[in-house]
Amino acid sequence: MIELNKIERSYRTGHTETWVLRHVNLTIKPGEFVTIMGPSGAGKSSLLNVLAMLDDQWKGEFFFDGEPVHRMNRKQRAELARRRTGMVFQSYHLLDDLSVAENIDLPLSYKDIPRAERQALVADTLDKFQIVGKKDLFPSQLSGGQQQLVGIARAVIHKPSLLLADEPTGNLHSGQAREIMELFKKLNEEGTTIIQVTHSEENAKFGSRIIELRDGWLYSDTAGIAQPVGVQS
């Protein structure tokens, strides 16, 4: 699904260039559940932003299902990202003045989908995520865990093949974090490829592969070494 060849990313401040991703080569197959770990400042979010196609200031090659992202212009890349990916953020990024149902509907509003079909999709998603009773509430009326459920519902309503998450449980207590991770595991079992950034060893156990970055370099990768670690119950 994803192939990165020699991805490089740097930031320039004045005359100083700071490298945050160095020669990153990475292949991710459909159906994987990958965790990116590493110390603070190692480049994890930078790598996720490349994979999410939110960033375009990098060098190297990036193929998404064989399509060369590195040759696309901004509009083509945004369109591909909108169609095929969903993103979950640590701080949820919900729109405060929209209800839960309206937040979830948002990705569909960019698509040419008939109104009735959209309403049915929102209703199905509310049901699947067991938040039907919250549909008319606003984000400020929800707990952190509930807000993240809405964030994930919004990220997957258009059935993306790739779900990306940056510290999705960073603002949650451990019980809520576990629920979110169980949900990720279920989505992965249903066929969604997942890439998450986390500092949490517990969260990483829900995935099947761990990639470690250090100072922008891909330092270790359990692919081909370890079998899926699974979840200890």
Ligand SMILES: Nc1ncnc2c1ncn2[C@@H]1O[C@H](COP(=O)(O)OP(=O)(O)OP(=O)(O)O)[C@@H](O)[C@H]1O
């Ligand atoms: N917009 C920016 N301008 C300049 N430097 C940046 C910018 N964004 C990130 N960096 C730098 O890039 C490096 C990698 O940042 P990144 O956020 O990818 O790390 P991280 O591994 O996700 O860290 P953390 O675990 O603390 O979130 C850091 O040294 C950071 O200061």
